[in-house]
Ligand SMILES: Nc1ncnc2c1ncn2[C@@H]1O[C@H](COP(=O)(O)OP(=O)(O)O)[C@@H](O)[C@H]1O
């Protein structure tokens with residue numbers, strides 16, 4: 197007796213679907229851009245320039261902004277990589293060893309809620325104006341949420357999956373590579389997504405308040421001169437950076453969790 | 462042969478409450494090549510009994526022997542089929558079916574050949590590259606069955622394997638399982654809460670009762686084999702109806718005993 201194939205879901209061209217789903221985003225974007233331009237022009241105040249003059253500012257300072265962007269992105273990537281490795285690593289260890297979890301849990305939660313910038317003087321004392329001060333700030337901003345998510349991810353592996361592994365005599369290492377890690381991946385990736393936004397914030401704060409470099413320096417300079425156009429121009433750049441970073445993480449996430457049913461993505 | 466002698470198992474109760482006696486003084490022998498079904502109301506320790514045989518939980522007293530050797534943990538001669546299927550959603554059918562062999566360190570080529578053979582046997586030929594999420598419940602449990610059979614176990618342990626399936630799918634899988642079993646005659650311990658299923662599939666039915674979980678009685682099912690070729694006439698036979706009727710009268714008596722015991726308990730508790 198042969199099994200019957202489940203009826204395939206009605207096929208909708210993905211291009212059409214995404215265009216259909218994207219319309220609220222497109223509409224809100226148009227309203228925002230148009231609103232900004234109109235409001236800026238009608239207010240005619242130096243503190244709220246219209247979008248066109250912000251973009252103009254961006255073009256004028258292009259070389260300076262690109263150089264700053266290079267510095268900032270290097271900081272961001274370095275800080276983020278260190279955070280992911282440490283955050284997910286520590287989370288996995290805490291997930292594996294209950295005692296370690298019990299010992300560290302409250303401190304991780306304290307660090308998660310503490311305003312990360314309070315550690316700035318310490319980093320400044322250690323590294324001064326070096327890049328590592330900023331990397332450390334990014335680390336403080338983005339690591340702890342990944343630890344917390346990873347621990348939860350390991351603890352919420354369905355018990356019946358672990359029992360299945362035991363029933364088939366899975367060695368400990370195989371239990372981890374074949375059951376725990378794949379099962380924990382969606383939640384770990386969700387933590388990494390959250391950490392991405394925090395890392396961008398950490399980068400900017402580090403650059404504005406500790407070692408004054410990169411985009412943070414430009415924001416600080418701009419606000420010192422009450423140059424709203426420059427500050428908003430940098431803001432636009434930072435938003436674009438954050439979007440690209442999130443897109444990259446989302447891309448990796450989608451590759452790793454292809455097996456998830458579409459509705460729970 | 463599986464010998465279960467004087468096995469008891471208690472679980473610690475929730476905070477403050479008494480421990481739960483999931484199994485008390487269970488004696489049971491599962492013969493080689495027999496299809497044994499275990500029936501009883503929920504909470505009577507069926508799953509615990511199966512997990513003890515599987516070596517997934519330690520028992521407090523007594524002994525469990527498989528071919529004379531005491532069970533100290535899971536072993537390759539026993540394979541389990543789960544009610545919730547417990548398939549790995551990130552792996553395709555082929556990898557899922559090969560999982561047991563993979564854990565035994567069998568090389569990829571050999572285990573995939575074996576897995577393909579089993580996929581064919583459970584009627585899933587052509588579906589080996591699909592993910593579990595793309596399959597219906599019935600097809601998923603076929604994968605679960607193939608995964609268990611792939612390790613060539615001496616004993617197949619099945620915990621309400623068709624309990625999560627709809628009526629029609631369940632019928633098809635019962636037929637399929639009987640067909641496979643009648644061809645292979647692997648020893649099976651099959652847990653169910655369906656009287657009809659217990660009679661249809663089993664050589665013997667173990668009837669369990671709750672609080673504490675223990676064996677009430679063991680009944681022989683005298684119906685001839687093979688049954689898979691004419692399930693409908695088996696089900697309409699007088700023997701079948703009589704067996705189900707007998708099981709039902711026992712279960713009903715068990716329920717009224719439980720109710721009486723509970724009322725007696727309440728009466729005692731409300732006395733000043
Ligand atoms: N891991 C466990 N911890 C605590 N109590 C348990 C556990 N497993 C089973 N029990 C209890 O043991 C009793 C028998 O359970 P179980 O074997 O699952 O019964 P059945 O499968 O017949 O429904 C129930 O009262 C259940 O609550």
Ligand SMILES: [Mg+2]
Nearest residue numbers: 507508509620
């Ligand atoms: Mg059960």
